[in-house]
Amino acid sequence: MxxxxxxxxxxxxxxxxxxxxxxxxxxxxxxxxxxxxxxxxxxxxxxxxxxxxxxxxxxxxxxxxxxxxxxxxxxxxxxxxxxxxxxxxxxxxxxxxxxxxxxxxxxxxxxxxxxxxxxxxxxxxxxxxxxxxxxxxxxxxxxxxxxxxFRAVEPAETARAVVRAFGKAEELFDSRYSLEDGVAEYIASACGGDVRKALNAVEALCAASGEQRVTLDAARQVSQRSAMRYDRDGDAHYDILSAFQKSMRGSDENAALHYLARLLEAGDLLSACRRLLVCAAEDVGLAWPQILPVVKAAVDSALQLGLPEARIPLADAVILVATAPKSNTGICAIDAALEDVREGRGGEVPDHLRDGHYGGAQKLGHASGYRYPHDFGGWVAQQYLPDPLREARYYRFGENKTEQAALEFRRRQRAGRD
Missing domain, CATH: 3.40.50.300 (P-loop containing nucleotide triphosphate hydrolases)
Structure with missing residues (x-):
């Protein structure tokens, strides 16, 4: 043929x-x-x-x-x-x-x-x-x-095309093919939504089988790893990474493990590690600040071990991030501050905060009037932001236990000192 x-x-x-x-x-x-x-x-x-x-x-x-x-x-x-x-x-x-x-x-x-x-x-x-x-x-x-x-074709649709392909192959090869149970369904699932790949697998099986029975083991051999649709520079790469982080952010450890598995099966260890670190800081953040060194240790272990053993510390880290309390107050705060800077909203550093470690600083009024917080029990009221932004508020305490504890500490610290 x-x-x-x-x-x-x-x-x-x-x-x-x-x-x-x-x-x-x-x-x-x-x-x-x-x-x-x-x-x-x-x-x-x-x-x-x-x-x-x-x-x-x-x-x-x-x-x-x-x-x-x-x-x-x-x-x-x-x-x-x-x-x-x-x-x-x-x-x-x-x-x-x-x-x-x-x-x-x-x-x-x-x-x-x-x-x-x-x-x-x-x-x-x-x-x-x-x-x-x-x-x-x-x-x-x-x-x-x-x-x-156009979207990847569902396995059920592909399976029907596979069955038709075996029928067409019988005409083209002038042969009869007996399929072991599950052959069509396996090829349909393994092709990753690519119908052409499924039909090529059918053609290879028919050419190799002759008049023999087409076995599930043979189908596995011609379809191995074909379900992976992944390109480190293409949409599939970014779609999987996006789903990986959104699953951790959404506290769905099972989905997060699925997307981790897809990344690791494609050999993309570095992307998985990078996104884990980002998620720990961006999505868990101040709700549990200790998670950063824990995830960093897991990532370091994974990079030192390499695949396949790297999957073990990474799986632990993914489950930890997915099941941890969540807070995005840190990233929201820095993004709000960056917006002011990029829009030109700022002003001169207040004189009492400027560097005073040089001759003539006192004459210019730099560092004059600065109040050393430790002399006042750790906190004293004074202005830190430039005048145009003196009322700016970038960080807002989250509702989680850790940040609420920090807020209560601040209230006690500043009680009666304003």
Whole structure:
């Protein structure tokens, strides 16, 4: 068989597309656009193997436009101009539909060239990308396109595609395949929402099995680690890190452990350690200040041990952070202070706080009138902030036990001394 199984099974209609019901289900906007025949400039964004190219091909087949395909990894400005020049040919009189895969790899000059040709409507752009277009695509192009996000396909949807793939393979290979219980479901789960990867696994199993029974063990061998969808520079990286910290912040230790496992399985030990330290300071913070050295010790141990043993202290630290009391008063306080500084709200340091350790300081009035708190039992009323901010209040005590104890100490300390 020369044609890959994934291509042999490529859907010819929207109803045959696996998954993406949020885009292609009855009444959904993208489906209605396609069925109307009036196709605007589109950008399809999502992971590999979820139907972006397939849907673009279905759209192209349903229009009377001249279809041209380019890939952002290989095309240059000359390739784009060659496509656009075809508007003046007999074939291009009805308009051109340009399918541009991996648009994120075009540089700014190439994207500007593209922009010039999609503005007048003679070229309709359908672009696809595995990266977030709001980070990688020129803003002027984005403003002229409608972005649709494709999602990883659910295992139940993928399993149906796997069963169909085995049936198609029987025709192509002229063989009969007997599946051990759980084979289709395992491949569907292990592919990580990538239908193309699942179909490639089916093709490999069929080629290797001959007339034999397709076993679950063989399915595991061809699908190993394929469920991991992770790119240290891509959306998956930041999405997992975001979910990791939000789960700890939300006191859900089970979810936090799940996202830690995904980070560690991808070998991203440093990101897990960094986010743990951030969460301990930002989200537990002053509710339990002692957590910082504890988490730091766990991180140091993990980095010294390396994987796989690093998972042990990190799991302990994640559970500790997730189950600890929470307070964000520290980060709120410093962010409020930074806002004043960045907005130019400040003023001169009060004279009594200025440096007085040099000749002439007294003559200038620097450090004059400073009251040494220890001479007054640890606290004495005096101004510390610059005049324009003398009433500013950045830190507000949290409702947790530790900060309330600190607030009560302050009240006792200052009682009758104002």
């Amino acid at each position: 020369n044609t890959p199984l994934a291509d042999a099974l490529r859907p010819k209609s929207l109803d045959e597309v696996v998954g993406q019901r949020h885009l292609l289900g009855e009444g959904m906007v993208l489906r209605r656009l396609i069925e109307s025949g009036h196709i605007p400039n589109l950008i399809f964004y999502g992971p590999s193997g979820v139907g972006k190219t397939t849907v673009a091909r279905i759209i192209a087949a349903s229009t009377g436009k001249l279809l041209r395909r380019l890939n952002g990894t290989t095309c240059g400005t000359a390739d784009l101009k060659e496509v656009f020049d075809q508007r003046d040919t007999l074939d291009g009189r009805g308009g051109i539909l340009l399918y541009l895969d991996e648009i994120q790899y075009l540089n700014k000059k190439q994207q500007q060239t593209l922009l010039e040709s999609i503005e007048d409507g003679s070229v309709t752009l359908i672009a696809s990308t595995t990266e977030n277009p709001y980070f990688y695509v020129y803003g002027a192009i984005l403003s002229r396109c409608t972005v649709f996000e």
